[in-house]
Amino acid sequence: MSEIADVVIIGGGVAGCSIAYHLAELGITNVVLCERKQLTCGTTWHAAGLVTQLRATRNMTELAKYTGELFTRLEAETGQATGYRQNGSLRLATHEARLEELKRGASMARNFGLEAYEVSPGEIRERYPLVEVGDLAGGIWMPKDGQVNPADVTMAMAKGARQKGVKIREHCSVARILVEEGCARGVVLTDGSEIYAEKVVIAGGMWSRDLAGDIGVSLPLHAAEHFYVVTEQIPDLPRDLPVMFVGDECSYYKEDAGKILLGCFEPEAKPWGHHGIPEDFCFDSLPEDFDHFEPILEMAVRRVPKLAETGIQLLFNGPESFTPDDRYLLGETPEVSGLFCACGFNSVGILSSGGVGKALAAWIHDGHPPMELADVDVRRMQPFQSNSRYLFDRTKETLGLLFAMHWPYRQFETARGVRRSPLHDRLLSRGAVMTEAAGFERPGFFAGDERSREITYSYGPQSWFEDTRAECLNTRDNVTLFDQSCFAKFELRGRDACRILNHVSAANVDVALGKVVYTQWLNDRGGIEADVTITRTAPDCYLIVTLGASQTRDFSWLRRSIPDDAHAIATDLTAGLPMLGLMGPKSRALLEKVSGADLSDKGFPFGTSREIELGYARVRASRLTYVGELGWELYVGADYVQHVFDVLTDAGEAFGLGHGGYFAINSLRMEKGYRHWGHDIGEEDTPMQAGLSFAVDWDKDDFRGRMALLQARERRPQTRRLIQLRLEVPENPPLLYHEEPILRDGVIVGSVTSGGYGHRIGASLGMGYVEHGDGVSSEFLNTGQFEVEVALRRYPVSVQFKGFYDPANDRIRGQEKKGIT
Template identity: 65%
Template sequence: MSVTLPARADVVIVGGGIIGCSIAYHLTKLGIRDVVLLERRQLTCGTTWHAAGLIGQLRASRNMTELAKYTSELLYELERETGQSTGFKQNGSVSVALNEERFHEMKRGASMAKMFGLSVDVIGPAEIKAKYPLLSLDGVVGGVFLPKDGQANPVDVTQAYAKGARMGGARVVEGIEVERILLEGGRAVGVVTEQGELRADTVVLAAGMWSRTLGKAAGVSLPLHAAEHFYIVTEGIAAVPRDLPVLRVPDECAYYKEDAGKMLVGAFEPVAKPWGMKGIPKDFAFDSLPPDMDHFEPILERAIGRLPILADAGIQTWFNGPESFTPDDRYLLGETAEVRDLFVACGFNSIGIQSSGGVGKVLAEWIRDRHPPMDLADVDVRRMQPFQSNAGYLRDRTTETLGLLYAMHWPFYQVTSARGARRSPFHDRLVAAGACMGEMSGWERPNWFGAPASTPAYAYSWQRQNWFANTAAECLAVRDRVALFDQASFAKFLVEGADALALLDRVSANRIDVAAGRVVYTQWLNARGGIEADLTITRLAETRFLVVTSGSAQTRDRAWLQGQVPDGARVTITDITSGLPMLGLMGPRSRELMGRLTGQDMGNDAFPFATSREVEIGYATVRASRITYVGELGWELYVPAEFAVHVFDRIVAAGAEFGLGHAGYHAMNACRMEKAYRHWGHDIGGEDDPVAAGLGFAVAWDKPGGFVGRDALLRRREQGTPTRRLVQFRLADDRPSLHHEEPVWRDGVIVGSTTSGMYGHRIGASLGMGYVHNPDGVTAEWLASGRFEIEVAWERHEAVAQLKPFYDPAGARIRG
């Protein structure tokens, strides 16, 4: 039956899987009813129909957990509202550890779950057996039980979303293929289908595996790649209880689900099989891929050992179906950096069913308000770099990312696939000096340096890892002598033009109208006062500015700034990251070394803190900025790429006299923790304002013209002492390691959680940072009057809490 499409809609959604249907449903709940969802074949025909349907709630952060919790809460209501069954049952889940390191990881997760308000129990082998009597306890150390987890039927849930959307006024149209996204003036204004154009104010791309191709045609980078995903379904087994919880045995890469007396056994194997390297066929619908018994057999053999009842069970289905994965195993959500009014929701890495309700809700609100309703930086599509859509890169990375879902989530883990994509000019020299390279947004960066003649490599653990002493030596070089950091991965934008100052002064919370040659530390805020970026701006000349931000925020921060440019403004923004690598020269002897290198007076009077100017090193002209992220006297050196190695060699040669050492990013992280320097994406983000984050010193409250977010900040300041503050923690016992999302207790009550953590080698303590709450205000007196503990893996550890940094709180070393 032919369908006539309308000429326009408020929102058009491309893709009729569970995510697209959830978005349509939630848009109508917000009163946005002029919605058209287009599915090329039939609803669920891509990936949704063959998903396992596991509904877990605990994720790696509070907001991601909130989205999953909302999904499980919604499914009962959705069934009552629409009359369409969802197949949801809240039978709980058991995760089993086969070694102490895995059990430690699970207990850390259980502590997080408790803090997030989830029901959770840490259980031993006997309790595991009671909950899952079919399980062999061979090698079982312990586990975690989440009673509110469950399972659902993905097809039924999708149909319920679709029915609810139709009831709310949306049109859900099957059998209409979208050929391309319609663009005008850098905005998405509709789609082109086989029936012609359908114009819309907003376009949502939720086309699963096909999203990358549709995005690429619109000039949008969507890094995702399909991989084969295997499971079996047995024939009915009379002895299988019908109330079994979902079972996960990640050390054996397997999950188990009882369904109507049958057992589904699936896997996330360490070496996966990418699929669709030549593109996803347009006619692929309700299809499966050829089974690969040799590939799945090792998983099945271990599964039979773990569930002996499987040994005599007949196998009804050997299933192999494709699912899409992203380079970091987190999905892609939000408005794209390249095209305005184009939103995406794709790359769900096998958690699309459990994410569907929360994702539909927050994306619908994002579309309505044109800003996210909560901090969604973890999944924001703008975190990705354009090169990550490279087909070869995605193919190689996907072999690893599928398996990482069930691999140990070690702290400081470094991916092993698709490495070497982005290298600084100093790379080979750093490797020769003993660097153990890590990866960040494709950049190869020195995380730590091994001893001479060693082969530096990670030995992962939840305790102190094998590089602990190496990083300690690097931190002491920073404290006592001078150290060299490769900071080439930091993103750099040149902003210039007659309106450059007006733009940056309005976007920045701090005052940017300073003399040329000054460096300003500032935040960019949203209209609600939340922190969108944390960076420095150097005024180079009257109409030229250098913006420096973290490498991971390269795409996001440029898109944010570009989105603030008024129509007709005389300003250009150029990404010069590749052409201007940066070195950090940090430590008390950096002044002597800089004097030797430049032949200039580098003293306080001649070169004050936050000053930037050009100097000569060797045959090169280098911009030297006296600023630091490690809390010591030091300079950031911006070197034109063609001179980079020459300058590096001159520094190393001259530095021997001053005890110059190399230092990596683990040392930088340790030093910044001691100084309580915030890290965007961990300690500060879109829901955190400068007052709560302790960054009020970087706010120019009364600068002429104000700034974006000023009104919201003033309202918060008028409310008096903040009830939520970012606080520094020091454990009394220096052995436990803090990372993030550990619960913070005060006098026996959870009052917050950590945002980041690291061992501080300059002061010899395990440190953390995190937000705490008090209805009567978080003050130094309140912190001092309570007994603080931080929970690590189900155990509490005494801590000291304070507002000031633990190292050099007055900042004397920086300005010395």
């Protein structure tokens, strides 16, 4: 037996029911939701039901805000009670560093339109009379947060979906997903029947990874045991107690029908289900482990002394799924077109559910995401991250990180060392301290002589600050070697390669052999999907370089841009083509010594690329820079790169060659105002807004996003633009990271997208978008008083469109001038 639907949803938890509800809201009602047992029976039924709104970015916060708005109206709309109430939340700090984190979060919250207030220990006690506050540094009060009954709110969304025509089937288990020619075509049920559909959604919680893995799709998640206790009834317990978070004690508290529910996110979690989840698992709990929970309970009794005289009615242990980076998996999978996912919620599934359902339904309906969702887009993941051993080890850490200090640049400690440059050991021997990006070990910094390799975290200058300063100044004064092998490299080859790339790219790539083109790949709305360099290496062949973290995403975008009848093959060269950056005023002299090539401005102009001899090897040298100095990027076969490295380092001693890491690269690119995809530019930002119009060939007849750009260009002046910021604070300026409010004459006009300290100019820097209805012009920048707000305190900033270091690009051309800043 078979039937036909527009969409099949696999999983009847809060996410699956929300997607069904929102599809129906958009008029897509020929939907079948398949639940293997009963609705909510996996994780949803035992979730704590906390509904907070502040997330790490604006769009994630918007999704959480919408969830609260949905819960507010859902009961009246469906007649199904949800138990939702906005009783607010308190976040407590037991030390000054945590208080700074909370205050930075409060500034972000205000920037996002949320209410957030700093509260003293005394004010905390007023709102939560049971809490001990004698050792607290302070806290934050967010009055619009709340709580909900997870099972009830799921049933409300399911009822709303049914009322609009969605079919919801319990005891309907999916055996496998149908795929034909790389596209989803429906599902096969365990009874042998089939449901054909061109859109399939995996919202199967902790079962999602295995279901996807059967068809070669990577959904990296792993279940972990999650603990909470529920007390016996507490007489006269106020029903309006806010939800309370004590991150320094790994705990949260919520009032629950006259009782207190105390939950935890302990530092070392217990992964579960590594060898499979029982087929009959339904409304099940896991064995109690009081020894594991006891340290949390001991701290909780001191924090809320009433617990010492109150019995425990329930010690609960249930599984929840976690991802390698603590962010959920959402969107269309890169491996199979028409196959979507919403899973791996890292204990934020309830508070995310409304926004997730609305966003994914719009994605299915419109064919593209309704907003920038890069933070949770499944395409950010690397295929290896579905490795079961990797997930088991990483999950021990990720659960606890939800409540740990959210330090800038914090590094994972588990499941490390997976992807390594061929130079890994050589770099370690020279003092490299490795950081991780997309599983790739890369130098964060190089510890100088007698300097510690241990990272001490802070919201101010961290322990590597002076090491990075030395790397930046050496890049300015001498020459520095950067191992940039983690950058993703693709090749597109075939007689149609030029035509395909010219359609994908905003710039013209039909250029002479050896020409390097900096360009963006745009979506149909004119937003930036990728920020790349493209080098024509042969008449029918191009080398494409992009961020390592975007490897899966960008390769999928390229592959799906090749028409079925085109003659072109895309190949991922990343693992076999290490990349070195040789940067600084002495880079030319050093490279000439080891290669004998003509590297003069005339012989090797900026933006060109060619093969040269280096030692006994041949390498591709491209005259480019991401750090604002004279330099070359060197692309070397993996079997030659150790030799090339040795030749450069041996000869480099005479030129003051040093080694540099990615913290230095970030500092150097901030000074130049170079954008970073995922922070400063993304799928909602156009080249005009980002100051990248120079990278658009307006005369090309056809490229993706062209019509949207032309329409946007006609709507002058530009009301939203990226600007550069320099804090005018003479001593101990705060460091900017992301989403700090930008104010003009006391009114919020924008947000910081990224920040760092510029060692060459000696200032704390940032960049971010500002908006103004009458246009963001030089006059707008020059006639206002600009500030940024950091941790609820405002600081004056200078603003301009160009970077603060060498705006004339003299140093890139090798024309050094003293005092260039």
